[in-house]
Each structure stands twice: as C-alpha cells, then as structure tokens.
Amino acid sequence: MDATEVARLQDYLRTKFSVPNLTVRERANKDDSAEVYLGEEFIGVIFRDDEDGDVSYDFNMAILEIDLPERPTN
Numbered sequence: 001m002d003a004t005e006v007a008r009l010q011d012y013l014r015t016k017f018s019v020p021n022l023t024v025r026e027r028a029n030k031d032d033s034a035e036v037y038l039g040e041e042f043i044g045v046i047f048r049d050d051e052d053g054d055v056s057y058d059f060n061m062a063i064l065e066i067d068l069p070e071r072p073t074n
Contacts, residue, residue: 001026001048006034009046009057036061 001009003026010024013036023037024046036044036059044061 001031001034005048009034013059 006024006026010022013024014020014022019038021039025035025037027033027035027045033045033047035042036046044059047058047060049056049058
C-alpha cells in the first residue's frame with residue numbers, strides 16, 4: 001500500500017470508530033498490508049485484496065483472553 005492509501009484508511013478508521021489517536025502505518029517490505037495502532041499499541045493488520053479488480057480491505061485484530069476484563073457472575 002502506498003502512503004495515500006494508508007492515509008485514506010487511517011482517515012476512514014478514525015472517523016468510523018471516533019478514535020483520533022488511531023494510526024495506520026506502512027509495513028517494511030510489505031505492499032499488501034499495513035499495521036494499525038491505538039496510540040503506540042499495535043492492535044492489528046489491514047490486508048488489501050484486489051482480486052478481479054475489486055479492491056477491499058480486511059482488518060484482523062487478535063484479542064487475547066487474558067486481556068479481557070472480568071465480569072461478575074450472576
């Protein structure tokens with residue numbers, strides 16, 4: 001992905017999720033994906049899919065069970 005595409009994705013995600021400190025960064029030696037950060041915390045990867053001339057993006061975010069807050073049991 002080039003710098004313009006990364007900036008467009010960043011603008012979209014910031015607006016969609018109302019998170020102004022979300023950043024999308026180019027990946028070294030990769031042209032099909034970009035990294036997503038919340039502040040300085042890495043939260044996921046966006047992959048570009050341009051199959052048959054139709055471009056779409058897939059955002060993958062792994063969530064570890066240990067990072068989830070506890071919920072009271074009823």
